[in-house]
Amino acid sequence: MPEQTFFNLPEEKREKITQAAMDEFARRFFHQARITAIIEKAGIARGSFYQYFEDKKDLFKYIIELCVGEKLKYINQDMIKNRDRYGFFELLREIYLSGIRFALEQPRLLAIGNKLLKDKELQQEVWGEHYDTSTEFFKELLKEGLKKDELDPLIDVEVVSKLLTGLNYSLIDIIYKEDKINPEVLEEGMEEIDKMIYFIENGIKKKE
Amino acid sequence: MPEQTFFNLPEEKREKITQAAMDEFARRFFHQARITAIIEKAGIARGSFYQYFEDKKDLFKYIIELCVGEKLKYINQDMIKNRDRYGFFELLREIYLSGIRFALEQPRLLAIGNKLLKDKELQQEVWGEHYDTSTEFFKELLKEGLKKDELDPLIDVEVVSKLLTGLNYSLIDIIYKEDKINPEVLEEGMEEIDKMIYFIENGIKKKE
Amino acid sequence: MPEQTFFNLPEEKREKITQAAMDEFARRFFHQARITAIIEKAGIARGSFYQYFEDKKDLFKYIIELCVGEKLKYINQDMIKNRDRYGFFELLREIYLSGIRFALEQPRLLAIGNKLLKDKELQQEVWGEHYDTSTEFFKELLKEGLKKDELDPLIDVEVVSKLLTGLNYSLIDIIYKEDKINPEVLEEGMEEIDKMIYFIENGIKKKE
């Protein structure tokens, strides 16, 4: 919800502001992030900032939106749209892999999201009530997996959806630690990650 | 590392300060936490605060120490000490259950720890280099489990230890959401949780 | 080294701030000087102060620079530049007289310098290593005086340069006492001072 003035800006300038904001929000928690740092890096005037955004939170929400949009690009949209044609574990693997690709290629955006992750209060301000889209999505996936008889019918959808969400974050933590890419992962490559996903799957797949 | 003066205080007053600090650190991130709020709630003078603690960080470290100490009380110490007498999954279940018990009974302390969890910089200041004790512990457990031939030898100890850590946090997130206890969990009780743990185990136990 | 914002200020406002700062630094030692007093007298907001200056020391350095600049105006620059055309004692008298003129007309600036004079630590922070320019200057003068055969060759340049510096301060103390101009001196005028300088000269001039 930036002001229209912001969108009237030349592409280049808008980009510079966006990048500066991402840098700052990746480095510091929302409350610690300093507008001063952002305007300086972006090379704009203090007053201009408030002509583009209502306040710090307004900018933050916008940046988060960009993160979400960017994140979506890493998911194979075809699989999502035609998800009835794919198996549950294929889809799950794709979700996880997309998360990993995103982490590897957009570590800064990941850092921003991670910072938000623990601040429930802020999340609510940013996303209102429905701030747990990730879990919601897994819930849908699980329901469909059960319908297709791919999953152990004993599982509790509520609980497992949350576990899958948590595992997603864990996976990312594994490859992206302390603001740096974990070199071990890069060496051994995706193969290792795939094996890892395999073990996770064991927990919920239908017992024969 | 509070000053001796703090420990000389009458139990009751010390407790009041501790509680006030916990309240504030549970509500806000370290940098956002306000000494003013703490001293007001504790009913002490501004100057007194600095007679008890070197600064805000000093108090925070102390509170974190209390959290860790409290957390340990929730783990069956007998099992930890004589862990060779227990199976890997028995131990794992105990760890997870202890986390859940802690979350249910000490939600405020949990919130404090969670806030710290995402702030790597702060963690290093509080704990020095060894701030990932949780993962280290799971790594030990896994190695012993492998030795006892209870686990799939194909698993990557590094990776799985991190997954188990992440799962632990997920479990806690499931029952403790938005600073309130998730009522669903309390209704259905530990039984449900136990089932959940069971599914997790599938992922790594030895294939027959 | 104030910020550019300070120099962008309208002359009048800048002057008001400068005057307020001079008042405070003339009254109190650097560490005792209060920013609050300065901003109140200058009629600016607390935050503005920190937009103009990095901190109290930044302002202080600036004020000292102004003092030094002002002081230089009181020395006959022609004599300094063409000093080979003048006798040693002529030059010495000019230096001393300039100090006296400065003291009479800028008692506040003198007070500021005097306060700094005893704080070696602060001097080093303000001026770095070369903080004894006064003595250095007298040393040069003495060397030239010896070359021109005007001075007793037995004198120790190191020692006498320090004595001359000290005498300079003494002279100033004589006419400027307790932050007020000593009225006696004003009555009897420069003539008396000139006589005083004459006696000082006896100590080092070449014996016939």
Added chain:
Amino acid sequence: MPEQTFFNLPEEKREKITQAAMDEFARRFFHQARITAIIEKAGIARGSFYQYFEDKKDLFKYIIELCVGEKLKYINQDMIKNRDRYGFFELLREIYLSGIRFALEQPRLLAIGNKLLKDKELQQEVWGEHYDTSTEFFKELLKEGLKKDELDPLIDVEVVSKLLTGLNYSLIDIIYKEDKINPEVLEEGMEEIDKMIYFIENGIKKKE
């Protein structure tokens, strides 16, 4: 004017407090000096301090008194008492030499006095109106010197007494610079200093 309680203290304890105070007042200006530092070094309780002294200034005055008393010990008391038997320049040399001996042997006390020297306000609080004893003393000496026909009758007693005072400080500055004894002076010894005094004398002695 410490309280009687202070003087009832065992010699050893009193000495420890005195030493601690001297250390602090030698290091920092009165306003910067911290009671905390003093009580810690002296090993006494905070409350005790205020049982011995009314406040910080009370202690300071006492320390200054001790400094003055100590200083007097360095002057040849016989010469002072029977000063009619000595020549003006003999007496003057003794005064100066005593200052130098004091500076060499009691650098800490000298530092305390020097710090006080520039703080006119504080001086008045410590000494009331008659805080310029040094100048007063030189004035007496000069008058007697004139009576004995040893001095140039043209000199202005007011002015020269102040100059002599200033020279005294300069001498001390020469041998005691930046809180350390100037090594050059120690090497060349008192002889050099004596020569220095000789040059000073030239300025005021009776012309033949």
Added chain:
DNA sequence: TATGAATGAGTTTTCATTCAT
């Protein structure tokens, strides 16, 4: 729309002094 100066509430911290035991 752009600019950047102005604002002031809010925060941490220090320290002399008082007070209760």
Added chain:
DNA sequence: CATGAATGAAAACTCATTCAT
């Protein structure tokens, strides 16, 4: 007398936001 905890005024400094041009 000794002790050391209690106090709170005051200081420096930060920073999001407003305002005037």
